[in-house]
Amino acid sequence: MARNVLEVRNLKMYYFTSKGVVRAVDDLTFNLKKGEVLGLAGESGCGKSSLGFTLLGMPTPPGKIVDGSIKIDGREIVGLPEDVLRREIRWQKIAMIFQGAMNALNPVYTVGYQMIEPLLLHTDMSKDEAIDRAQKYLELVGLDPDIVYRYPHELSGGMKQRVVIASALLLEPDVVIADEPTTALDVVVQAQIINLLKKLKKDLGLSMIFITHDLSILAEISDRVAIMYAGKIVEIGDSEKIYYEPAHPYTQKLLASIPRLHEDVDKLEFIPGQPPNLIHPPSGCRFHPRCPYAMDVCREQIPELKEIDKDHYAACWLL
Template identity: 90%
Template structure:
C-alpha cells in the first residue's frame, strides 16, 4: 500500500496568551491518502480552523506548535525554517481555501495579478505564461477567463469563492484544506460550490481536508469523517460508519440534531451546556460535563482512541 500523502502524529498547537495557555490542538493524529477527502466537523471554537492553519505550518499568533509531527509525502515539515516552508511547502505541497473569500482577496489588485504572482515567484513563469495558467484554472472552476482583468468587488460572493478555490489549486498541491468554503453563501450557491468540489476531487484526484460544522455537507463529499471536540478528535472513521453507527456520545448528539427528510423524528436533540474553556479543560474526558452517560472514570481519566471496527476509532470509556 502506498504511503499516505499526509501523516499527522500527536500534534499539539497551543496559543500562549496573557490569560493562560489555550490548548486549541491537543494530541491529534490521523492520515490522509491520495484522492481521499477527510471531513472535519465539530462545534465552533473546537479547534478546526486552528488545526488547518497548523497543518500549513502557520498557526495564528500567539499560537505555536509545541509537539508532534506533520509529514507531507513523507517529508517532515515541523521545525522547517520559515523561508523553506514558504518556498517549498505552502501552496506547492499544501494549500488552503480560506473561510470568507472577500477577506482572502486583496481589493486593490486584479484577480489576474493575485493569481499570477505566486506562479512567477515560485515557478519562475513569465507574466504571459502565468496569466494563461490563471485563465485555465478559472475555467476549471466554471468562471469566464476574462475575470483575470476584474477586481474582487466586481464579483459576486459565489464567484469570489470560486476564484479562491482556483488560487488554492493553481500550484497543484498534494493536499488542499477547505476551511468552511460555503459559509456566508446562500443555499443555491452552497450547492454549486459543493458540486464543484466533488467534480474537482474526481477530475484532479484531490486529497482534501474539508472543515465545517455542518454534518449534512460532509455527507455529500467526505470519504472519512473526524469529529473534533475541545481540541481533540473524539471519533474518526469511514463516513458511512460515522453516520450510521456513531460510537461517541458527542457524535450521536450532533447527528441527532440534524433534521431528516425521510424519517419521522418527534423532536431534534440538543447538547446541553457549552464547550469547555481550553485554558483549563475538564479533567478526564473533556465531554463529560455535557455527556448523559458520564461515569466516575470519565471524570478522572482521559479515554484513549480505540478501534471499534475496521478503520473506525473513538475515544470513550463506554467502549
C-alpha cells in the first residue's frame, strides 16, 4: 500500500481582517498518497487556493495558521521558522504550479534566469549546470530547451504554463500543488496541459493536489476527489465513487449542473443563492441555507466527515 506523502489534520487558516475573521480553511483533515492525484473542487471563494498556499506554509497576509498539523513525508511544517521553510521545505518538499502563469513570470528577466534561481539557492550547482537542468525540464514538458534564453512575452499562454510546470518540478518535490493551471487557457491548450500532467504523473510518479472549479477536468486526472464548500471538505473519496454515487447534496448539485454528452438531460440544475460570508458563516451545516433537503439538525449542529463506504467520506446529516 502506498505511503502518505502529505498528512493534514484539523487544519485551520483564518484571515484576520478589519471587518472580522474570515474562516477560509476551517478544520480540514485529509491525506495524499505517493503517486496519487487528489482533485480539489468547489465554487470560487470556498478556500481552495487558500488551502494551497497554507500547505506551502505561506498563507497570504493577513492569513495565519491558527491550528492543526501539516506533515510532509512525516515532517511537521506548522511552526517551523520562515528561514527553515524557505531553505528545506518549499520547492524541495512541496511546490506549486501557480494559477496565472502570466503573473508568475517576471517580464524583465529571461525564462532561464527565473528557472535557475531556486537551483542556485538550494543546491551547489554551478550556473551552467543549473541551465542544463532547466533545459532538461523544459524538454520534459514539451518545449524547446532554447526557451531558457527567451523572455516571457515571447511565449504563448500554453508555453508560459509549461514553463511554470517545469519550474515547479526542478527540485523534484514530494508534493506538487496545481492551482487551476488551465483556467486562463483555451480548450485545446487545456487538453494539452492535462495530458502533460497525466504523462508526468506516470513518468515521474508525481503526488499532486489539483485545484479547480471544473469537475469535468478532474474526471480526467484525479484518483480521488475532495469537494470543498465554505472552508470545509464536505465529501472526499475515490473519483468514480464521487462521480457515480455522490452522497452530499452539494456534490450532487454540482454534478447535475454539468452537461453530459451521452445522457439525455431535460434540464441542467443550478444551486440557488450564493456562498456564505465566511466572517459570519451559517450555524450548523454551512450548506443548509441552499440545500433542498435541510432539516432542523442541519441548522443547529455541524456534521462531521463520516465513512459511508470504503474510503468514501461525507459530512451530511442525511447520511
